[in-house]
Amino acid sequence: MSFIEIDDLEVTFRAKGRLVHAVRGVSLSVERHESFGLVGESGSGKSTILRAICGMAPVTAGSIRIAGERVRHGRAFTRRVQMVFQDPFASLHPRHTIDRTLSEPLAIHGIGDRDAKVNQALEDVGLGRGFRFRFPHQLSGGQRQRVAIARALMLEPEILLLDEPTSALDASVQAEALNLLSRLREERGLTFLMVSHDLAVVDHMCDRLLVMKEGRAVEQLDRAALAGGTMQAEYTRELFAASADRLTG
Amino acid sequence: MSATTWLRDPNPRSRLQARAGQAWLGWLRFARNPLAMTGLVIVLALLFAAAAAPLIATHDPVAQELAGRLQPPGSGGYLLGSDEFGRDIWSRLVFGARITLYIVALVTVTAPVFGLIIGTVSGYFGGWVDTVLMRVTDIFLAFPRLILALAFVAALGPGIENAVLAIALTAWPPYARVARAETLTVRNSDYIAAVRLQGAGPGRIILGHVMPMCLPSVIIRVTLDMAGIILTAAGLGFLGLGAQPPLPEWGLMISSGRKFLFDQWWVATMPGLAIFIVSLGFNLLGDGLRDVLDPRSASR
Known part of the structure; x- marks a missing residue:
C-alpha cells in the first residue's frame, strides 16, 4: 500500500451552468519519502489535483487516500499535509510581518514556544533572524518563497504539496529554492508531490513523474526513463524535446 | 542610536519596532501632503478646543446677559459677538466642539464597526448569507x-443620543458595501487559502x-x-430634533440665529463657519489618509 493513493480522481467545476471536467480519471500513487512530479502544460489539471487533495476543488468521483485512510479535511489533516503556492507575491499576507505569518499556524494549533520555533524556522530556510519582523514587501521574490516554505513546515507535516514553487522566480533564485527544498526533504524525510510545467525542474527534483494532458494521465515515467529518453507517448516526447537542452541527464 | x-x-528587532517603523513611514508619506497636514491641524485644533474648552472660553456658554444681547464681534468683550440672550458666541462654539466630537465619536464607534462586520461576513461566506445580509x-x-x-x-423624545442612533442606523450600509467589495477581492487569494489550509x-x-x-478603505470612508x-x-439640531437648548450645539445655534440673519449676521454665520471649517478639516484628513493607507499605494 502506497503512502498517497489517488484512484480514478475526477474533478468537475460548475461554471455558469457549464460543467468543466478539470481532472478525468487520474490515478497515481506516491511512496513515503518519495518525490513525485506532475507535469503538463497549463490547464492540464495538474494543480487541480493538488487542490483536490487539500479540499479546495470539488471531487466528483474517485478517492484520495493517505496512509490507507480516506482523506478527511480537518485539523489533523492540516498537520499532515501542507502546501507551497506558486506565487510568493500572493501567498503572504501583505499586512502581516513574517513573524505573524510564521506564528499563525502555531497559534491556530495552540503550540507553545513560538519565539524559538519561528527563529528556528527562519534559520532552517536560510533566512536570518533579522528578517523576522519585516513585511513581505521588504523581501525579494526568492526570500518570500523561502518564508512560504518555512510557513508550510511550521506544523511539521509529512507531505508537502508544491504548486510550481519556483516558476515565479528568476533562474538563479530558482536553483537556490530547489536546492533548499531537496535539502529539507532529506533532513526531514518529507514526501513531495510537485507540480510543474518544466521538465528540467521535475528532473532535478523528482524520482518519478506523471505526464498529464487535458485532465488525463498520459504516461508515468521514472527518472531513468526520463534520462534515457525511453518514453512511450508522443506527447511526452514533444514535452521532452521542448526542454531537452536544459535537462542535466 | x-x-x-x-x-x-x-531589520527591526521586535514587533513594536516593526510596527513603529511602518507607522513612521506612513507619517512621512502623510506629512509630505500639505493639504492633509492642514486637515490634521484643523482636527487637532478641534480636539484641543474640546479638551481645553473651560480655559479657552472667555464666558460661561450658557450664562445669559440680557444687557449685552446681539453685540457685534469684537465689542463689549465678545470676541465673535453675542447672541439674542447675550451669550458669548466664541465660548459657545468652543464648548460646542465637545458636542460635535461626542456625536462624531459615538457614530464612528458604532456604524463602521457594524458595517465592517456585516460586510466581511457577507463577502467571506457568500451564498445565502451574502444574499440575506446584502438585502x-x-x-x-x-x-x-x-x-x-x-x-x-x-x-424616544429629542436628544443627542437619539440623533446619533438615527445617524448610525442609516450610516452603516455604505461601510458594509465597501467591506464586502474588499472581502470579495481578498477571499480567493493564496494567503487566505494558505491560512485555511x-x-x-x-x-x-x-x-x-x-x-x-x-x-x-473603511477608515478612509469614515473620515470622508x-x-x-x-x-x-x-x-x-437645526430642525430641533437633535441637541436641545440651551446646549451650545452648532446646528442649533444656526437655527436660533436665523431670525437675526439680516441685521445681526454673526449669530448664524459664526457657527456656520465652524461647521464649514471642521467638515473641511475632516475631508482633507481623509484624502491624506487615503494616500497613506490605500493598500495599492502602500505596497511599495
Missing part, C-alpha cells in the same frame, strides 16, 4: 435619514486576515463621511 535610525532600521443592507440604505430621525424623536476557522480568518485588508455626519447632526 537616534530615534529615526531606530525607526528606519530595515438587509439595501433596506437600510433606502431609509431616509432625517425621516428616520423624526421617527426616533417621535418615539493551516486549519484556521472562519472567525480567525475574518478577524485576523480579511479585516486588516478592509480596514484602510465625518463631514456628512457633522452636517447631519447640525441639520437635526
Whole structure:
C-alpha cells in the first residue's frame, strides 16, 4: 500500500451552468519519502489535483487516500499535509510581518514556544533572524518563497504539496529554492508531490513523474526513463524535446 | 542610536519596532501632503478646543446677559459677538466642539464597526448569507435619514443620543458595501487559502486576515463621511430634533440665529463657519489618509 493513493480522481467545476471536467480519471500513487512530479502544460489539471487533495476543488468521483485512510479535511489533516503556492507575491499576507505569518499556524494549533520555533524556522530556510519582523514587501521574490516554505513546515507535516514553487522566480533564485527544498526533504524525510510545467525542474527534483494532458494521465515515467529518453507517448516526447537542452541527464 | 535610525532600521528587532517603523513611514508619506497636514491641524485644533474648552472660553456658554444681547464681534468683550440672550458666541462654539466630537465619536464607534462586520461576513461566506445580509443592507440604505430621525424623536423624545442612533442606523450600509467589495477581492487569494489550509476557522480568518485588508478603505470612508455626519447632526439640531437648548450645539445655534440673519449676521454665520471649517478639516484628513493607507499605494 502506497503512502498517497489517488484512484480514478475526477474533478468537475460548475461554471455558469457549464460543467468543466478539470481532472478525468487520474490515478497515481506516491511512496513515503518519495518525490513525485506532475507535469503538463497549463490547464492540464495538474494543480487541480493538488487542490483536490487539500479540499479546495470539488471531487466528483474517485478517492484520495493517505496512509490507507480516506482523506478527511480537518485539523489533523492540516498537520499532515501542507502546501507551497506558486506565487510568493500572493501567498503572504501583505499586512502581516513574517513573524505573524510564521506564528499563525502555531497559534491556530495552540503550540507553545513560538519565539524559538519561528527563529528556528527562519534559520532552517536560510533566512536570518533579522528578517523576522519585516513585511513581505521588504523581501525579494526568492526570500518570500523561502518564508512560504518555512510557513508550510511550521506544523511539521509529512507531505508537502508544491504548486510550481519556483516558476515565479528568476533562474538563479530558482536553483537556490530547489536546492533548499531537496535539502529539507532529506533532513526531514518529507514526501513531495510537485507540480510543474518544466521538465528540467521535475528532473532535478523528482524520482518519478506523471505526464498529464487535458485532465488525463498520459504516461508515468521514472527518472531513468526520463534520462534515457525511453518514453512511450508522443506527447511526452514533444514535452521532452521542448526542454531537452536544459535537462542535466 | 537616534530615534529615526531606530525607526528606519530595515531589520527591526521586535514587533513594536516593526510596527513603529511602518507607522513612521506612513507619517512621512502623510506629512509630505500639505493639504492633509492642514486637515490634521484643523482636527487637532478641534480636539484641543474640546479638551481645553473651560480655559479657552472667555464666558460661561450658557450664562445669559440680557444687557449685552446681539453685540457685534469684537465689542463689549465678545470676541465673535453675542447672541439674542447675550451669550458669548466664541465660548459657545468652543464648548460646542465637545458636542460635535461626542456625536462624531459615538457614530464612528458604532456604524463602521457594524458595517465592517456585516460586510466581511457577507463577502467571506457568500451564498445565502451574502444574499440575506446584502438585502438587509439595501433596506437600510433606502431609509431616509432625517425621516428616520423624526421617527426616533417621535418615539424616544429629542436628544443627542437619539440623533446619533438615527445617524448610525442609516450610516452603516455604505461601510458594509465597501467591506464586502474588499472581502470579495481578498477571499480567493493564496494567503487566505494558505491560512485555511493551516486549519484556521472562519472567525480567525475574518478577524485576523480579511479585516486588516478592509480596514484602510473603511477608515478612509469614515473620515470622508465625518463631514456628512457633522452636517447631519447640525441639520437635526437645526430642525430641533437633535441637541436641545440651551446646549451650545452648532446646528442649533444656526437655527436660533436665523431670525437675526439680516441685521445681526454673526449669530448664524459664526457657527456656520465652524461647521464649514471642521467638515473641511475632516475631508482633507481623509484624502491624506487615503494616500497613506490605500493598500495599492502602500505596497511599495
